[in-house]
Amino acid sequence: MLSLHIMKQYFFLFASFVTMYALSACSSANSVDYKIDGSSNISRMESDMMYLQTFDDVKLDSAKVIHGEFRFSNSIDNSRVAFLQMEGMMLPVVIENGDIVVNINTTGTIMKGTMLNDRLYHFMKVRDSLQYQNYELDREYTRAWMDDENMAEVVNKLGQQRKELNEQLDELITSSIKENYDNVLGPGIFMIQTWNIHPENYPWVTSIMTAAPESFKNDPYVQWYFQEVKRELNGSDMPISVPSTDATADQPQTNSQETTVPPSLKANPDNDEQAGAVAETTPVGDNVEPTTSKEDK
Numbered sequence: 001m002l003s004l005h006i007m008k009q010y011f012f013l014f015a016s017f018v019t020m021y022a023l024s025a026c027s028s029a030n031s032v033d034y035k036i037d038g039s040s041n042i043s044r045m046e047s048d049m050m051y052l053q054t055f056d057d058v059k060l061d062s063a064k065v066i067h068g069e070f071r072f073s074n075s076i077d078n079s080r081v082a083f084l085q086m087e088g089m090m091l092p093v094v095i096e097n098g099d100i101v102v103n104i105n106t107t108g109t110i111m112k113g114t115m116l117n118d119r120l121y122h123f124m125k126v127r128d129s130l131q132y133q134n135y136e137l138d139r140e141y142t143r144a145w146m147d148d149e150n151m152a153e154v155v156n157k158l159g160q161q162r163k164e165l166n167e168q169l170d171e172l173i174t175s176s177i178k179e180n181y182d183n184v185l186g187p188g189i190f191m192i193q194t195w196n197i198h199p200e201n202y203p204w205v206t207s208i209m210t211a212a213p214e215s216f217k218n219d220p221y222v223q224w225y226f227q228e229v230k231r232e233l234n235g236s237d238m239p240i241s242v243p244s245t246d247a248t249a250d251q252p253q254t255n256s257q258e259t260t261v262p263p264s265l266k267a268n269p270d271n272d273e274q275a276g277a278v279a280e281t282t283p284v285g286d287n288v289e290p291t292t293s294k295e296d297k
Contacts, residue, residue, distance in 0.1 A: 032079050034095050036072040038102035040065065045104070050086045052095075055191055055221050060095070079116075081188030092192055094120055094185060116185045123176045123189060130169045137162055174204045181212060187219035194225055198233075 045065045052061040063070040084091040094116040103110045111121045144154040180186035199205035
């Protein structure tokens with residue numbers, strides 16, 4: 001018959017084995033096995049290195065573009081939103097289990113194959129369409145001025161159209177983030193849309209943070225963003241303060257189409273003409289004074 005001492009040793013060995021197995025299973029359950037198959041018809045990308053990296057420039061993986069194709073295949077601890085980066089380009093991608101297909105060409109970028117990447121690029125497609133419509137309003141303003149139209153009427157008409165587009169864009173951003181509060185895409189879209197903007201000027205940021213669960217507020221980028229904003233505003237290293245409705249109610253409102261999205265984060269980084277035009281547009285609104293003569297230009 002086994003002694004009590006030996007039985008205790010067997011018990012602790014068994015308990016240790018069970019604990020190690022459970023920890024291993026948990027780690028395995030959280031790990032992400034991803035594969036990204038990419039192609040491009042852009043000649044300048046040939047033979048260049050492409051990196052898979054986080055928002056704070058931590059490189060997760062790398063691949064070389066050979067004959068217009070590239071591939072990433074690896075495992076990481078957790079799903080996250082990262083970026084495919086090379087000189088002049090930075091494309092968001094959700095690193096999650098599954099096969100991701102990327103096609104980068106002169107007319108745009110297509111990324112699909114997994115649920116969250118499908119959602120991300122649907123969001124970006126609709127967002128870019130709204131932003132392009134805003135860009136078209138500025139072109140229409142210029143055409144009207146060149147044709148000597150009544151600019152007061154033009155400004156009033158285009159200002160109303162601009163307002164409606166802004167409301168659609170705000171709703172798109174807010175709903176897309178809230179629908180993905182429980183996964184990495186929520187903070188990922190927040191990251192793409194808040195790059196270099198101040199939350200007090202964007203009502204949808206307040207709406208997002210007021211309703212956000214703790215998991216969203218504790219996301220590394222979300223925390224970093226508000227910390228950087230606070231430092232820039234007052235140089236303080238105080239704990240992050242989530243904006244409230246009362247704190248921003250009296251702040252001047254800025255049109256959503258003025259959100260500074262880095263050209264590198266656009267779905268089509270090679271369409272420089274369109275990207276530059278969108279970034280450099282002048283908002284059409286009630287604060288725009290009608291131009292009375294071409295000689296004043």
